[in-house]
Structure formats: structure tokens, C-alpha cells
Amino acid sequence: MYLRDLARGLARRWYILLIGVLLTIPSAIAAFASTPVTYTAQASMVLLPPSASVDKTGNPYLQLDGLAQALEILGQRMSSESERSAIAAEHPGVTYVAGPDTTTSGPILLLSTEAPRASGALRTLTDLRAAAADTLNGLQAQLDVPESSRIRITDVAVDDSPTVSTKSRTQITLIVIAAGVVLTVLVAGVVDRALAARRRRFTGEPSDEDAPPPPVIVAAGEPESAASAAWADDPQAMARQDDPEPADDDPTAPETAEAEADTTESEAVTPARSSGSSGPRLPARRSPGRSRGR
Structure with missing residues (x-):
């Protein structure tokens, strides 16, 4: 079915489009209202050099070079399956993301939680911050690193209140609207073709393919x-x-043939006259067709 034929069919079956719109709008509203919103909370933590490498009057934020590798290791450990299982056991239904902050060049760990309730997002974020500090300290304790030589971690920014996220609600609503539009167009097209075929079958009109x-x-x-x-x-x-051929009923065809025969006979008699022979002169034979014509 061409687009032009589809457009004409939809115009003829406008009542089906109206019914589809009336059904799609309430369905989208119901999907939007029934899909719960989620709450997200974020925190940023920065890695600091060991206290032994910083003078008493020095600034640790001026010595952040060389901590990117430690940040990568900490992010991998926080995203491991064992850590996720421990967080999920204490906060069911809550998801989180832990990893380096790609928007900055410093050694900053970004923590983000998502929960169906605002209180759950904040509590999970608090536990994630404590887990990040314990994990970093545990990794260095396994190597028997002295306390004064261990990398530290501290908060940079922590959300006091979660943010409402409507991403999942918007996605589900758009899916319902798209499904309603596609289904309405398909139904209208099928009904139009079926009714057109029925009309041609009763009236005997040829279809567009047979025209x-x-x-x-x-x-x-x-x-x-x-x-x-x-x-x-x-x-x-x-x-x-x-290559045209003469028609069989052409009245001039016999006369043309007789004229050609007379010309041939005249050419045969002319040499005999010019030779001056004493023999009797034969009269020229006339064509039957010419005598009839006279």
C-alpha cells in the first residue's frame, strides 16, 4: 500500500482514527499515573594523598597527581558483585552507581543512588559513602601500608534532599502513545482495504492492479x-x-498488374519492328483487362 493510498484510506475511515485517539489518550494518562516516580541522590568524594607526604603547612589539594590509578581500583571494587549484594541486602529495591567522575580531571569518586522513596535514596547514599572509605582503607590494609602512608578520602558534595526522576514514567507513556498510533493506523488500513475489496467484488469494478x-x-x-x-x-x-502490405480489397491492384504486363509485351514487339524484317506484322495483343476497361 502506497503512502498516498494509505492517506486516502485513513481519510475515508476517519471514524476509526477518532476511536483510536479516544482510546490512546486515556491509556497514556493511565500509564503516566500508574508508573511510580523514583528518587535519586548523589555524592562526590575526593581522594587525598597520605598525610606523610604532605608537610604540616602544606596543602593536600595541591598534590592530587598520581591518585587516578587508586581511584580506578576503588571504583572497580565498589561496583563488584559482592559490594552490590551487601548494599541490596540492607536496602532492597535500591540501585546505585559508583565510579570516577568523568566530568573532572581530579581523583573524584561519584556515587549515585536511585530508590522508590526519598528516605531510601538518602540512607543508601550514606551507607555508600561509609562503604567507600572502608573499602579504600581495607585495600591498603591488605598490603600492610602504614596509617601515615595510606590514601585518604573525604566528601566534596553531598545531596541533602533527593531529586525526583520521571525518566521511567516518561518512557512508558511515550511507548503507550506510539503503540496506540501504530495500532490505529494499521486497523484503519486493514479495514479500508477489506471494504474496498468487498465493494469491487459486488460491483465488478477492477482493482488498481488490474487496471x-x-x-x-x-x-x-x-x-x-x-x-x-x-x-x-x-x-x-x-x-x-x-513494411506496409497492400490491402486485398484494393481495386487498383489488378489494373496495375495489367499495365505492367502490357509494357512487357510492347517491349518484346518493338525489336521486331526495328529490325526491318519482311515477315507479317503481328498485331499487338490487348489485355483482357484493358478491353474491359474501355
Whole structure:
């Protein structure tokens, strides 16, 4: 079905489109209202160099170079399955993301939680911050690193209140609207084709596929290339034009044949006269057709 035919069919079945719209709008509203919102909370933590490497009057934020590798290791450990299982056991239904903050070049760990309730998002974020500090300290304790030489971690920014996230609600609503539109168009197209086929079956009208092609009309002043294109669909007509045959009922055909026979006889008698022979002169034989014509 072409797009033009589909548009005409939808215009003829406008009542189906109206019914589809009336059904799609309430469905989208119901999907939007029934999909719960989620709450997200974020926290940023920065890694600091060991206290032994910083003078008493020094600034640890000026010595953040070389901590990117430790940040990568901490992010991998926080995203491991064992850590996720421990968080899920204490906070069911809550998801989180832990990893380096790609928006900055410093050694900053980004923590993000998502929960169906605001209180759950905040409590999970608090436990994640404590787990990040314990994990970093535990990794260094496994290597027997002295306390004064261990990398530290501290908060940079922590959300006091969670943010309402409507991403899942919007996605589900758009899916319902798209499904309603597609289903409405398909139903209208199928119904239109079925009714058109039924009408042709009762009235005997040919379908669009069985209709003959339109004739090719060549204007008088059209160039030869266009005329050749018009004859291209009928090779027999071109053969008849190149080699015409006389019609059987042409009345001038017998007279033309008789005239050619008389000319041949006259040419045969003329040499005998010119030779000056004494023999008797034979009268020229007349054609029966010519006598009848006289």
C-alpha cells in the first residue's frame, strides 16, 4: 500500500482514527499515573594523598597527581558483585552507581543512588559513602601500608534532599502513545482495504492492479525520440509501419498488374519492328483487362 493510498484510506475511515485517539489518550494518562516516580541522590568524594607526604603547612589539594590509578581500583571494587549484594541486602529495591567522575580531571569518586522513596535514596547514599572509605582503607590494609602512608578520602558534595526522576514514567507513556498510533493506523488500513475489496467484488469494478495502463499520446510537434518511445510498447505496429502490405480489397491492384504486363509485351514487339524484317506484322495483343476497361 502506497503512502498516498494509505492517506486516502485513513481519510475515508476517519471514524476509526477518532476511536483510536479516544482510546490512546486515556491509556497514556493511565500509564503516566500508574508508573511510580523514583528518587535519586548523589555524592562526590575526593581522594587525598597520605598525610606523610604532605608537610604540616602544606596543602593536600595541591598534590592530587598520581591518585587516578587508586581511584580506578576503588571504583572497580565498589561496583563488584559482592559490594552490590551487601548494599541490596540492607536496602532492597535500591540501585546505585559508583565510579570516577568523568566530568573532572581530579581523583573524584561519584556515587549515585536511585530508590522508590526519598528516605531510601538518602540512607543508601550514606551507607555508600561509609562503604567507600572502608573499602579504600581495607585495600591498603591488605598490603600492610602504614596509617601515615595510606590514601585518604573525604566528601566534596553531598545531596541533602533527593531529586525526583520521571525518566521511567516518561518512557512508558511515550511507548503507550506510539503503540496506540501504530495500532490505529494499521486497523484503519486493514479495514479500508477489506471494504474496498468487498465493494469491487459486488460491483465488478477492477482493482488498481488490474487496471490497464494509460495510453501514450504523442503530439504532432513532438520530437522523434518521444515518438519512438511511444512506439516502443508495440513492436508489431512498428513493423507494419516499416513494411506496409497492400490491402486485398484494393481495386487498383489488378489494373496495375495489367499495365505492367502490357509494357512487357510492347517491349518484346518493338525489336521486331526495328529490325526491318519482311515477315507479317503481328498485331499487338490487348489485355483482357484493358478491353474491359474501355
